[in-house]
Amino acid sequence: MAKKKSSAEKRHRQSEIRRMQNKATKSAVRTSVKKFMALAQRKDMPETGMAESEAALKEMVRKLDTAARKGIIKRNTAARKKSRMQRFFNSLKAAQ
DSSP, X not given: OOOOOOHHHHHHHHXXXXXXXXXXXXXXXXXXXXXXXXXXXOSOXXXXXXXXXXXXXXXXXXXXXXHHHTTSSOHHHHHHHHHHHHHHHHHHHHHO
């Protein structure tokens, strides 16, 4: 007789896949934040450095928006992080 698979086993497999996908997305968000901060806090910030950090900021915002849309992080958390990073970037821009 064939062995039947239970719905609990299927649910467990699905949740495991989702957990790994969510973990990867969160990791990508954290990595993009670190990359932006590293570029923005460099001491030698010519115009090319400012352009690089602006590109990193846009990438970070895109990843935060994606994570918020998928429900991996909360909408307000994404908005708060974006706001703080944008304010930090604007203060660096004004200092130059």
